[in-house]
Amino acid sequence: MAEFKEISPNAPASAQLGNWLENRFPSAFDAYRVHLSEYYAPKNFNFFYIFGGLSILVLVIQIVTGIFLVMHYKPDAALAFGSVEYIMRDVPWGWLIRYMHSTGASAFFVVVYLHMFRGLIYGSYRKPRELVWLFGCAIFLCLMAEAFMGYLLPWGQMSYWGAQVIVNLFAAVPFIGPDLALLIRGDYVVGDATLNRFFAFHVIAVPLVLLGLVVAHLLALHDVGSNNPDGVEIKGPNAPKDAKGKPLDGIPFHPYYTVHDIFAVSMFLMVFTAIIFFAPEFGGYFLEYNNFIPADPLKTPLHIAPVWYFTPYYSMLRAITPEMVYVLIACIWLAVFLAVTRGKLAALFKVVALVAAAAVTAMMLSTDAKFWGVVIMGGAVVILFFLPWLDNCEVKSIRYRPDWHKYMYGIFVINFGVLGYLGVLPPSLIGERVSQVGTLFYFGFFLLMPWWSKIGQSKPVPSRVVFAAH
Amino acid sequence: MKKLVLSFLTAFALVSGVQAAGGGIAWDKAPNNLNDMGSLQNGAKVFVNYCLNCHAAAFMRFNRLKDIGLTEQQIKDNLLFTTDKVGENMKVAMDPRQAKEWFGGNPPDLTVIARSRSSGQGSGADYLYTYLRSYYPDDTKATGWNNLAFPNVGMPHVLWQLQGERMPVYAKEVVHGHETAVFKGWEQITPGKMTPLEYDHMVGDLVGYLQWMSDPSQSKRVQVGVWVLIFLTVMTVFTWRLNAAFWKDVK
Numbered sequence: 001m002a003e004f005k006e007i008s009p010n011a012p013a014s015a016q017l018g019n020w021l022e023n024r025f026p027s028a029f030d031a032y033r034v035h036l037s038e039y040y041a042p043k044n045f046n047f048f049y050i051f052g053g054l055s056i057l058v059l060v061i062q063i064v065t066g067i068f069l070v071m072h073y074k075p076d077a078a079l080a081f082g083s084v085e086y087i088m089r090d091v092p093w094g095w096l097i098r099y100m101h102s103t104g105a106s107a108f109f110v111v112v113y114l115h116m117f118r119g120l121i122y123g124s125y126r127k128p129r130e131l132v133w134l135f136g137c138a139i140f141l142c143l144m145a146e147a148f149m150g151y152l153l154p155w156g157q158m159s160y161w162g163a164q165v166i167v168n169l170f171a172a173v174p175f176i177g178p179d180l181a182l183l184i185r186g187d188y189v190v191g192d193a194t195l196n197r198f199f200a201f202h203v204i205a206v207p208l209v210l211l212g213l214v215v216a217h218l219l220a221l222h223d224v225g226s227n228n229p230d231g232v233e234i235k236g237p238n239a240p241k242d243a244k245g246k247p248l249d250g251i252p253f254h255p256y257y258t259v260h261d262i263f264a265v266s267m268f269l270m271v272f273t274a275i276i277f278f279a280p281e282f283g284g285y286f287l288e289y290n291n292f293i294p295a296d297p298l299k300t301p302l303h304i305a306p307v308w309y310f311t312p313y314y315s316m317l318r319a320i321t322p323e324m325v326y327v328l329i330a331c332i333w334l335a336v337f338l339a340v341t342r343g344k345l346a347a348l349f350k351v352v353a354l355v356a357a358a359a360v361t362a363m364m365l366s367t368d369a370k371f372w373g374v375v376i377m378g379g380a381v382v383i384l385f386f387l388p389w390l391d392n393c394e395v396k397s398i399r400y401r402p403d404w405h406k407y408m409y410g411i412f413v414i415n416f417g418v419l420g421y422l423g424v425l426p427p428s429l430i431g432e433r434v435s436q437v438g439t440l441f442y443f444g445f446f447l448l449m450p451w452w453s454k455i456g457q458s459k460p461v462p463s464r465v466v467f468a469a470h
Numbered sequence: 471m472k473k474l475v476l477s478f479l480t481a482f483a484l485v486s487g488v489q490a491a492g493g494g495i496a497w498d499k500a501p502n503n504l505n506d507m508g509s510l511q512n513g514a515k516v517f518v519n520y521c522l523n524c525h526a527a528a529f530m531r532f533n534r535l536k537d538i539g540l541t542e543q544q545i546k547d548n549l550l551f552t553t554d555k556v557g558e559n560m561k562v563a564m565d566p567r568q569a570k571e572w573f574g575g576n577p578p579d580l581t582v583i584a585r586s587r588s589s590g591q592g593s594g595a596d597y598l599y600t601y602l603r604s605y606y607p608d609d610t611k612a613t614g615w616n617n618l619a620f621p622n623v624g625m626p627h628v629l630w631q632l633q634g635e636r637m638p639v640y641a642k643e644v645v646h647g648h649e650t651a652v653f654k655g656w657e658q659i660t661p662g663k664m665t666p667l668e669y670d671h672m673v674g675d676l677v678g679y680l681q682w683m684s685d686p687s688q689s690k691r692v693q694v695g696v697w698v699l700i701f702l703t704v705m706t707v708f709t710w711r712l713n714a715a716f717w718k719d720v721k
Contacts, residue, residue, distance in 0.1 A: 085529035095687040259716045263709040270702045277695025292586035469721050
């Protein structure tokens, strides 16, 4: 038990109450110090550092609005569509809650994508922050599951056919595919059973995992300390510290970054509420127009498109046509050829690589291309987990990387945007070609990173963070 | 590298061109009547008289019409054909099985029709405004009617007595080396009870009503939104100064 602190009986009532509480619940006071008032964050954070805090805000908005929606929503194939319209019309302020939730879903991905981009360019995934990055990737994966299952709930045409398309993808897995798809759906087509289980996952199972991961993400972050735009460690053994051992380049999170984040929150809310009140459909990107038609299992829409935040991955899925499988096989053999001829590996490993390549080629030729599309789509997310071990650049931050790396990251972002845009459109021949090139670039960016990240002359990293007083 | 970016951009432009080429005739722009109570009330009258016999608006309650300036008594006296309770939803008595026999399909619910028909071509209101003004007689169809905005439509021209009969006028033009019939406009065959101008006006009212019904809180939403943004602007000024006050000491 912690030391029982005495306080003067003449102290103000608030101090006495604080003392009374601290003696009975010291861990809350410790947590406040460790995570807020004495958590030292680098003082040179820039604009990109507001998105972590904002994603917590959006998470809270989604949970609170979600609770109110569940009070009126009916997870029943016959009633779901009507109950959403009931929320929009008959529940007082129901339209506001629903638009907050639907806009919040897109806002979540906006802030999370920007948050991930921040981590990417400033090397926030590098030692010792690998676990922070891994927890973050797991959060992203959960978020995708959460969004996908939530999208079925309004039970419109896009909800229904989107789920149908994605669940059918699992049927492409060799051997167990059809049974797997059946297990996910709970029926032979997407139906009431699917709606009910997606509802259960959306409102309780995935959010629980998500919250746990957010806690792990933050705890791990506060253990190793935040990175910053310079990629300079402010708490390392060589970092400058004051007489009390506090980092000179750090400031307490509270109050400095709390007021900073409140400012960011009010600006974010202006954009967020402007969308909610003036353009909640956001031109069909946040609420798809077809989703205002009730789900009809007998009428397949002409064009099925996922919501914008999934479209880069959807593009990669569509890019894997039977001829693209040959391109992938060629890529595998090229890699093996380079490993065998140029790699400094033991002969045994070279043989293993050759045998593995032959086995994968045989599998690729004998399985439906659709399955490899699923593998590529899943791989596009899974590959993010490996980022900490792919980057071999000697510096962390884009500020001190070789100049040509900036172009590399620039093209990566443009490529991701182009893939996303193509995923919104109906399939077309030229779109397919572009998305195939884009898919190769996306994977090349990561898989070749161990080599390309070493090329070029990086700039000298300053010993302290670059900060100009406001 | 610049070449790469350029080729991406070119592909981008080509692909967006593909999307623009949709089917059906181009949509006319529907008038915006959302803030015109008289127009919305007239649209509600036309809707109840002409549409609500086959099409339901199952998520819309009659007493919500108070939002467009009608009193409960006015609604009860003039608009309650299908029910006698003003709090009821706009349902229809038609049997869905018979509807399927008569029209080849169940007439869709119209509550959110204006939202669901939006697309890259225009708003749902634009589509409905064009659709309701594009009927022409066609002997090859079971109902005797066809539509340029919705080819092989199942619904006959319910408003034909008001509009009269019109035929599309085509001109032969050479497009990409092929002689094609290009739609040029309409020719009135028999006059209706309304002049073309009156008819367009009435359809505009009806479409405005459908647009209002698809999201009845939309006007209130914009009003609230303005106040919320004013509040947030003030709050942003305060949080900005608060932030600056704390950070001026950080060297």
